[in-house]
Amino acid sequence: MKNLLSALKISVPDKIFIKDPETSELGKRIVENSIILINDIGFESFTFKKLGTRICSNESSIYRYFESKHKLLLYLSSWYWAWLEYQLVLETYSITDADEKLAKAVLIVTRMVKEDSNFTHINEVLLYKIIVNESSKSFLTKEVDIENKEGYFEVYKRIIARIGEMISAVNSDYPFALSLASTIIEGGLHQHYLKEHFPSISNYESGKTPTNFFVQLIKSTIK
Amino acid sequence: MKNLLSALKISVPDKIFIKDPETSELGKRIVENSIILINDIGFESFTFKKLGTRICSNESSIYRYFESKHKLLLYLSSWYWAWLEYQLVLETYSITDADEKLAKAVLIVTRMVKEDSNFTHINEVLLYKIIVNESSKSFLTKEVDIENKEGYFEVYKRIIARIGEMISAVNSDYPFALSLASTIIEGGLHQHYLKEHFPSISNYESGKTPTNFFVQLIKSTIK
DNA sequence: CAAATATAATAGTATTACTATCAAATACTA
DNA sequence: TAGTATTTGATAGTAATACTATTATATTTG
Numbered sequence: 245m246k247n248l249l250s251a252l253k254i255s256v257p258d259k260i261f262i263k264d265p266e267t268s269e270l271g272k273r274i275v276e277n278s279i280i281l282i283n284d285i286g287f288e289s290f291t292f293k294k295l296g297t298r299i300c301s302n303e304s305s306i307y308r309y310f311e312s313k314h315k316l317l318l319y320l321s322s323w324y325w326a327w328l329e330y331q332l333v334l335e336t337y338s339i340t341d342a343d344e345k346l347a348k349a350v351l352i353v354t355r356m357v358k359e360d361s362n363f364t365h366i367n368e369v370l371l372y373k374i375i376v377n378e379s380s381k382s383f384l385t386k387e388v389d390i391e392n393k394e395g396y397f398e399v400y401k402r403i404i405a406r407i408g409e410m411i412s413a414v415n416s417d418y419p420f421a422l423s424l425a426s427t428i429i430e431g432g433l434h435q436h437y438l439k440e441h442f443p444s445i446s447n448y449e450s451g452k453t454p455t456n457f458f459v460q461l462i463k464s465t466i467k
Numbered sequence: 468m469k470n471l472l473s474a475l476k477i478s479v480p481d482k483i484f485i486k487d488p489e490t491s492e493l494g495k496r497i498v499e500n501s502i503i504l505i506n507d508i509g510f511e512s513f514t515f516k517k518l519g520t521r522i523c524s525n526e527s528s529i530y531r532y533f534e535s536k537h538k539l540l541l542y543l544s545s546w547y548w549a550w551l552e553y554q555l556v557l558e559t560y561s562i563t564d565a566d567e568k569l570a571k572a573v574l575i576v577t578r579m580v581k582e583d584s585n586f587t588h589i590n591e592v593l594l595y596k597i598i599v600n601e602s603s604k605s606f607l608t609k610e611v612d613i614e615n616k617e618g619y620f621e622v623y624k625r626i627i628a629r630i631g632e633m634i635s636a637v638n639s640d641y642p643f644a645l646s647l648a649s650t651i652i653e654g655g656l657h658q659h660y661l662k663e664h665f666p667s668i669s670n671y672e673s674g675k676t677p678t679n680f681f682v683q684l685i686k687s688t689i690k
Numbered sequence: 691c692a693a694a695t696a697t698a699a700t701a702g703t704a705t706t707a708c709t710a711t712c713a714a715a716t717a718c719t720a
Numbered sequence: 721t722a723g724t725a726t727t728t729g730a731t732a733g734t735a736a737t738a739c740t741a742t743t744a745t746a747t748t749t750g
Contacts, residue, residue, distance in 0.1 A: 263727095286609035288608065288609070289609070303708090304729075381603075389664060405667075422670050423680050438646075447646045516738090526739090
């Protein structure tokens with residue numbers, strides 16, 4: 245299975261970057277190490293200067309790939325959603341039963357992330373942590389409407405639309421398919437966050453994911 | 468009803484501020500105008516210098532009330548949650564039926580905010596917009612665990628616990644009362660955000676709130 | 691009226707988030 | 721293989737940010 249998809253490239257809207265980091269060694273090092281560094285010190289403290297030092301390169305070289313650290317965060321977010329979408333398609337493609345398909349989708353979207361050896365320069369486990377902790381900051385800005393028009397969030401919207409369709413396939417009369425889909429996606433991230441930082445308002449034992457919570461929720465809601 | 472509660476003061480954890488802004492004219496002007504200015508230009512562009520200019524006061528004077536703009540955001544968030552809690556208590560107190568009480572709570576937490584004349588220096592409608600757009604940034608930081616220990620998020624946690632209890636009152640066997648409560652609270656904010664900025668992945672007609680979506684969701688989930 | 695407290699004004703600092711320029715290394719092409 | 725283009729690196733510079741520190745001036749309170 246692994247090598248079956250080794251030629252695959254995750255596609256990120258190309259307006260997000262100045263130069264595609266996938267096309268060079270330096271670009272890949274930028275992405276790889278930005279994930280590690282953002283995880284380490286948080287997005288607020290993260291700077292291109294620090295990243296430059298870490299990869300023994302120059303601040304100005306990083307600016308040739310990404311206009312700003314905000315754009316880099318958009319890149320990482322889009323990459324994650326595209327990667328998740330590819331898993332979603334791959335793992336639900338052959339399921340014909342609508343209920344089963346949706347349950348599988350919820351599992352994929354709320355489970356603990358494992359490393360994917362198809363993309364060696366990206367640590368998906370760390371990237372997922374960034375998505376949980378930082379990805380909201382990519383759209384909670386004053387520029388969101390402009391950037392939305394530019395297509396920066398299309399992968400994110402597409403995955404929600406896809407899950408929305410799976411919900412409608414189970415019950416075409418349910419009127420809130422998209423709202424429920426986005427609630428699962430964002431709620432999944434948020435529940436992972438709460439589990440880690442606010443366990444007193446959480447209902448998960450250690451090692452458990454919110455998958456069961458969401459599977460039961462979605463089933464009873466659209467039944 | 469209005470004047471019945473005019474002596475009420477919303478209580479915010481006092482470690483959040485250096486000097487309580489409620490105790491002086493300048494303090495109230497700081498809070499009042501920070502709400503307007505953050506709404507206007509966004510939290511990232513907001514600075515104490517700009518706020519100082521706006522209120523014809525000095526940057527250094529604002530620093531005597533709040534250590535940083537992050538602390539100010541924590542203050543505004545806590546104020547909002549405390550205000551919401553007071554509404555929750557007030558409006559559900561006399562309801563004895565557990566189902567009805569919970570439905571009312573969901574309504575309060577997901578509805579459109581109206582101005583409250585009890586607190587003249589705070590524009591609750593604008594404050595709610597800040598909560599939708601910026602409040603996640605108050606806890607999505609590297610310092611969250613330290614600040615949580617300091618009690619900065621206690622109001623937020625209390626309101627979730629309260630709704631969790633209402634859920635358990637309806638069905639004491641439901642195992643995810645707190646998770647569901649936090650999903651409603653955060654999901655409510657997020658759905659309001661999507662309605663505004665990503666209508667293509669939203670299911671609400673203009674003027675409509677996500678209340679119906681959540682009332683139906685919660686009812687069927689815990690039934 | 692004196693003393694304490696609050697506010698204002700000014701200056702200063704390290705860092706950030708860039709932009710601009712130029713040189714050196716590397717790759718590609720005739 | 722020389723010539724050209726592209727990429728990267730090094731350095732410098734800038735306006736703004738997020739503060740701290742100091743001193744002066746109001747204002748409140750005892």
